[in-house]
Amino acid sequence: MEGATLSLEGIRAGYGDFQALFDVGLKVSPGEAVGVVGPNGAGKTTLLRVISGMLRPKAGTARFGSTDIATTPAHMLPAMGIAHVPENRRLFPHLTVEENLKVGAYIPAARRRYAERLAYVFDMFPRLRERRHQLAGTMSGGEQQMCAIGRALMSSPRILLLDEPSAGLAPLVVAQVFALVQRIRAEGLTVLIVEQNVAQVLRVVDRAYVLDAGHVVAEGSSAALASDPKIRSAFLGGH
Amino acid sequence: MDPFLLEAIVNGILLGGVFALPVLGLNLVFGVVDVVWLCYAELVMVGMYCVWFLHTQAGWPLILAFAACLPVVAMLGLLLHLLVVKPLLGSPPITQVLATGGVLFILQGGAMLTFGTDFRSLGVEMPPMEVGEIFVSGTKLVAFVAALVSAAGLWAFLKFTYVGTAIRAIARDREVMPLMGVDPQRIYLVASAVGGGLAGLAACLLVVQLDVHPFIGLSFGPITFMICVMGGLGNMLGGFLAAFLMGVIISTGGFWWNTEMSYVVAFVFFIVVMFARPRGLFAR
Amino acid sequence: MIRAAIALLAVLAALPLFGLPEYFLHLGIATMLSAVACTGWAMMGRFGLVSFGHGAFIGIAAYTMALLWNYAGLTPWIGLPAGVALGMAAAALLAYPCFRLRVVGHYFALVTLAAGEIVRILIVALRNITGGSLGMTPRLSPDNALAAMQLGKHGFWWLAVAVWAFALLAWWWIDRSMSARALTAISEDEDAAASIGIRVTREKMMITLVSAGFAALGGALGAQYRLYLNPESLAGIGISLQIVFGALAGGMYSMLGPTVGAAFTIALEETLRVSFGTAFIGAAPLVYGVLLVLFILFLPRGIVGWFERKR
Numbered sequence: 001m002e003g004a005t006l007s008l009e010g011i012r013a014g015y016g017d018f019q020a021l022f023d024v025g026l027k028v029s030p031g032e033a034v035g036v037v038g039p040n041g042a043g044k045t046t047l048l049r050v051i052s053g054m055l056r057p058k059a060g061t062a063r064f065g066s067t068d069i070a071t072t073p074a075h076m077l078p079a080m081g082i083a084h085v086p087e088n089r090r091l092f093p094h095l096t097v098e099e100n101l102k103v104g105a106y107i108p109a110a111r112r113r114y115a116e117r118l119a120y121v122f123d124m125f126p127r128l129r130e131r132r133h134q135l136a137g138t139m140s141g142g143e144q145q146m147c148a149i150g151r152a153l154m155s156s157p158r159i160l161l162l163d164e165p166s167a168g169l170a171p172l173v174v175a176q177v178f179a180l181v182q183r184i185r186a187e188g189l190t191v192l193i194v195e196q197n198v199a200q201v202l203r204v205v206d207r208a209y210v211l212d213a214g215h216v217v218a219e220g221s222s223a224a225l226a227s228d229p230k231i232r233s234a235f236l237g238g239h
Numbered sequence: 240m241d242p243f244l245l246e247a248i249v250n251g252i253l254l255g256g257v258f259a260l261p262v263l264g265l266n267l268v269f270g271v272v273d274v275v276w277l278c279y280a281e282l283v284m285v286g287m288y289c290v291w292f293l294h295t296q297a298g299w300p301l302i303l304a305f306a307a308c309l310p311v312v313a314m315l316g317l318l319l320h321l322l323v324v325k326p327l328l329g330s331p332p333i334t335q336v337l338a339t340g341g342v343l344f345i346l347q348g349g350a351m352l353t354f355g356t357d358f359r360s361l362g363v364e365m366p367p368m369e370v371g372e373i374f375v376s377g378t379k380l381v382a383f384v385a386a387l388v389s390a391a392g393l394w395a396f397l398k399f400t401y402v403g404t405a406i407r408a409i410a411r412d413r414e415v416m417p418l419m420g421v422d423p424q425r426i427y428l429v430a431s432a433v434g435g436g437l438a439g440l441a442a443c444l445l446v447v448q449l450d451v452h453p454f455i456g457l458s459f460g461p462i463t464f465m466i467c468v469m470g471g472l473g474n475m476l477g478g479f480l481a482a483f484l485m486g487v488i489i490s491t492g493g494f495w496w497n498t499e500m501s502y503v504v505a506f507v508f509f510i511v512v513m514f515a516r517p518r519g520l521f522a523r
Numbered sequence: 524m525i526r527a528a529i530a531l532l533a534v535l536a537a538l539p540l541f542g543l544p545e546y547f548l549h550l551g552i553a554t555m556l557s558a559v560a561c562t563g564w565a566m567m568g569r570f571g572l573v574s575f576g577h578g579a580f581i582g583i584a585a586y587t588m589a590l591l592w593n594y595a596g597l598t599p600w601i602g603l604p605a606g607v608a609l610g611m612a613a614a615a616l617l618a619y620p621c622f623r624l625r626v627v628g629h630y631f632a633l634v635t636l637a638a639g640e641i642v643r644i645l646i647v648a649l650r651n652i653t654g655g656s657l658g659m660t661p662r663l664s665p666d667n668a669l670a671a672m673q674l675g676k677h678g679f680w681w682l683a684v685a686v687w688a689f690a691l692l693a694w695w696w697i698d699r700s701m702s703a704r705a706l707t708a709i710s711e712d713e714d715a716a717a718s719i720g721i722r723v724t725r726e727k728m729m730i731t732l733v734s735a736g737f738a739a740l741g742g743a744l745g746a747q748y749r750l751y752l753n754p755e756s757l758a759g760i761g762i763s764l765q766i767v768f769g770a771l772a773g774g775m776y777s778m779l780g781p782t783v784g785a786a787f788t789i790a791l792e793e794t795l796r797v798s799f800g801t802a803f804i805g806a807a808p809l810v811y812g813v814l815l816v817l818f819i820l821f822l823p824r825g826i827v828g829w830f831e832r833k834r
Contacts, residue, residue, distance in 0.1 A: 053417065054417065074418070103408050334819050336573075344815065345808075351805025464633050468634070503645055509637050513630065513634050517624040517626045
């Protein structure tokens with residue numbers, strides 16, 4: 001599938017009276033890998049929720065290709081090519097791995113290519129093939145994260161949104177997950193990844209936005225951000 | 240073993256098969272939509288009248304009357320969802336349950352107005368079959384087999400289709416479903432229609448065994464809810480097993496005491512089970 | 524406020540002295556007794572403790588009272604409190620394990636529904652002494668009407684006013700007690716309530732006992748007033764749902780809500796009975812059901828709740 005540009009302008013969003021995002025702008029071109037980093041509570045998850053339609057913005061425009069995200073019902077967005085791996089993975093623990101992947105292939109376009117997509121995901125994550133009949137809830141955190149990413153890939157997305165893929169995982173597993181992200185983007189898939197693990201994420205993305213208290217406070221190429229003294233002292237500690 | 244006790248146990252298992260369909264239907268709707276249809280037994284009652292009317296009054300062949308009953312009750316389930324449940328989806332559970340309780344009165348009153356309070360019989364009876372030392376009612380046996388086949392069909396639907404898999408998924412996490420392109424509202428509609436269809440199926444199996452009257456829902460409605468709760472609300476397999484357990488309890492209770500006492504025993508058993516396992520017999 | 528309430532009660536108590544037609548007295552008595560049951564139900568219902576089994580407590584109280592009178596000759600003046608006590612004991616027996624084991628929400632509603640059905644079926648099954656589905660009548664005692672609590676319209680009017688005022692007083696008193704605040708906290712979040720030192724089970728038990736007691740009192744007095752008992756109208760799912768409907772229609776969050784709801788249901792039943800009679804049997808439950816659904820859809824806080832919001 002050909003690429004499409006994700007562009008957000010002047011997004012304001014929040015929950016009830018609480019405003020989490022203030023005039024946030026963001027752009028992801030086809031084939032790019034972009035990171036959004038920032039401390040806990042900066043509004044990173046809220047931003048992804050806006051992009052996948054789970055939260056309606058109060059102001060601003062959000063487009064993906066020719067699709068107006070802000071007015072399209074959330075369940076229509078996967079068919080437009082948006083796949084969101086949510087915070088905490090949100091697998092269906094009482095379904096098997098394969099059934100989780102099957103739900104990921106719910107949209108008609110994906111159903112038609114189910115066997116092909118399943119083979120693709122199993123090739124990418126051989127562990128999932130071994131455990132295809134196991135209940136998802138009984139797997140380790142790293143395996144569950146693979147399953148969640150696999151579920152999102154089942155719909156042949158044009159852009160993959162990853163929310164804290166490293167959260168709660170052991171360092172070795174974190175490295176594996178980031179290696180996978182690199183592999184996915186190497187295949188030409190557009191990736192938008194939200195992370196607290198700034199040092200790691202800057203190694204796999206082309207560009208990144210720094211979000212703090214709902215504002216974009218910095219943006220630039222990974223290399224520029226990684227060498228920015230302010231960013232280094234704020235997020236990278238002594239590394 | 241005493242052949243009469245054996246007969247009671249066999250009858251209990253057959254009875255369990257009859258309970259199983261409404262239990263599965265209620266559990267399906269509850270698992271997906273998170274609402275208890277208090278009027279479920281009355282949907283079955285409408286289905287029974289539907290078959291009775293088409294067969295004995297309109298002169299349709301029984302098979303056609305059965306075939307018509309399913310979509311009629313499935314449609315009723317859809318209407319119930321769209322008109323009553325959907326507007327209340329954000330309300331406290333009590334108001335949702337009570338609203339379907341109101342529908343219970345509507346269906347009862349509607350049946351009384353339309354058909355009166357007489358007991359209506361389909362007049363179909365198959366000869367009892369002799370199996371070993373005991374006699375088994377042919378109609379009950381056929382109904383039992385049909386119930387098992389339907390339950391297997393439901394299982395296959397939930398296990399092998401995309402929509403069925405989504406139905407099992409949504410019971411655990413409804414908020415995340417749109418991320419996979421699933422519209423929860425549509426899944427609710429499917430569950431309500433299938434839930435209604437199961438009530439229609441149950442109606443077909445019951446109307447050959449029992450006379451239909453406007454209050455027949457009250458005779459098996461409460462026990463159906465209790466079986467659901469005993470198996471764990473929303474737990475299809477638990478409800479299915481509990482249906483047979485309750486069937487045997489009632490049937491053997493009738494063997495030792497009388498029909499009414501057997502229901503008392505069943506209800507007391509239910510309450511004791513609830514105290515022992517507040518989330519149902521088969522809760523993990 | 525208090526002065527106005529006393530004045531209102533005085534007026535109510537004096538009404539029969541002005542030669543009101545018997546029919547209006549009858550409606551008034553039926554309304555007030557039904558209001559007692561609905562008010563009782565709402566005492567716990569408004570804290571999210573939804574019972575579909577209050578019919579059980581009514582059935583136990585009413586049949587205890589009537590059986591004691593018919594078979595032991597014990598006056599209902601003692602039999603009624605004894606029956607209410609027994610109903611409350613049944614409530615305790617049912618509710619304590621429920622609350623300890625945290626049977627809540629749908630599960631609690633359906634467990635209580637089972638309890639109501641058990642009492643109904645027991646009454647039917649024990650037909651040798653209860654008369655079964657045909658019902659029973661307390662033995663008439665014209666010579667000793669006062670001792671038999673067979674008081675006629677005037678006497679029952681005063682009794683009903685007193686009991687109704689008692690129920691409202693209890694509501695008023697609960698509202699001002701610490702318990703109301705504790706129960707509100709419990710209904711919002713049981714764990715949080717327990718963590719700040721609220722004795723959750725104890726508070727729930729208290730309100731359940733009071734609630735069951737008033738329902739039993741109102742229902743049993745109603746049976747004594749009509750001098751007729753039957754299992755369908757005193758126990759089981761039918762009466763339990765009717766009580767809930769009354770409370771909900773009037774509004775279960777205000778003191779007078781359940782009373783207004785009871786008046787509404789009685790008025791509705793009378794209108795339906797008068798206009799349809801037995802010509803269109805079934806029209807009454809049909810209209811009743813439609814109104815129930817419409818109320819829930821459009822007036823979720825009930826009639827009184829709606830007026831309160833308008834103000």
